[in-house]
Each structure stands twice: as structure tokens, then as C-alpha cells.
Amino acid sequence: MLFKQLFDTKSSTYTYIVSSGKGREALIIDPVIDNTDEYISVLKNLDLKLVKVIDTHIHADHISGLNELSKRTKCSKIMGEQSSSEVIDIHVKDNEKIKIENIELISIYTPGHTDCSYSFLMNDRVFTGDTLLINGTGRTDFQGGNPYDAYNSLFKKLLKLPEKTLVYPAHDYSSKKYSTIENEKNNNPRLQVSSPEEYAEIMANLKLEDPKMMAIAISANKKGFTLD
């Protein structure tokens, strides 16, 4: 399997390129528009045919590369059915299969950070978007976020995956590349709570500033931004 984890330094976003091998079909998760040329060159160097691109949710901190990649490669754009993006080709529901050559992902509806947030399970690993971060979890104070939904997504869905499942989030701010469900269950400070109310209390007291690009990014990601 080909598995590339690319990092956007400006927004600390991780983007994933997945394929079963050189010369085969590929899929990209959570691309950042500024890095489109880099993705295209990785695809070219490995002779990959990009057929699908997924955004785990409507991002508020960067402009997605989903629409630009689709414009350049004709790949299909995928998000969850709750997404308010106007440019999506395939809307998935909870527990649907997304297939490319020799690879299958399963969608898991994990609202809470936003009401359109999905995670995607691929065999031994799960792409968690901003729902579950390494040593953290996504904020729940805008874009239809809800700490009780987030609690359910975390405790009733993601943490129920096998403990050895590798966790690949959409961001990390301290250079950690991946984790495991077991590690997050035992060590993530946000997950050491005993009730949804306790989780909601933590989330209500984070006092975070809005992301710098929020106004621009959300509207661009809903309309489907391209570079020209």
C-alpha cells in the first residue's frame, strides 16, 4: 500500500494520499489548496490516478484543495450528507463503503466538532478529521458543533474501534504524526471524563479564539474554491 502523510505548515493540517500501489487509483483526504502542486507532483511521480477526494468536514482554518484537485484531475468530491458544500459529487452516510482500486474505506458519522464531521476507517487505521486529535479533540463551539454529539462520536464510535487501530487526525500542532485508539483512550486528557456533562463542561471552558481564516475559509469551502 502507498500511504503518504503530508503536512501544511500554515494550518498544521495533515493531508493523506492513499493508493494500493504505483500506477493505481488514488484517493486524497483533507487537501489544502495551497499545496495542490505538491499533491499533483506526488501523484505524477508514482503514476497514480486520483479518482476520489474527501474532506472530513467543512474546514474553518484553511481553504480546502478538494475543488481545485477535482478541476485538475476530474476526481469525484466526497463529503458526508450533512455537508453544506455546494460542489460535492458523492454524499456519504454513516457506515458506507468508499472504494478505489483494491482499497475500501468505511464512513463513520462523527458529529460534534461540526455537524458534518465524518471519520473514515481503512483496515488498521482511522482518519479522524478534527473529531479525535492526538492528545486533544476538536472544538465544538461553531459550525453546528455540539459537545454532547462529540462525546457520543468519541466514546460510542471511535473509542469502540479495536485498540490497536492507528489514529490519523487532520491536524497536529506538536509534530506528532499518529496515535492509537488505546493510547488516546488512556492518555488523551479530554477523554478522561466519566459523563457527557463533564465533557461538555471542559469544552465550554476552552476559551479559544476563532481561527484567523475562519470567515474566508468557511465560505470558500462551502462554495468550492479554485485557484483561478
Ligand SMILES: [Fe+2]
Ligand atoms: Fe476543523
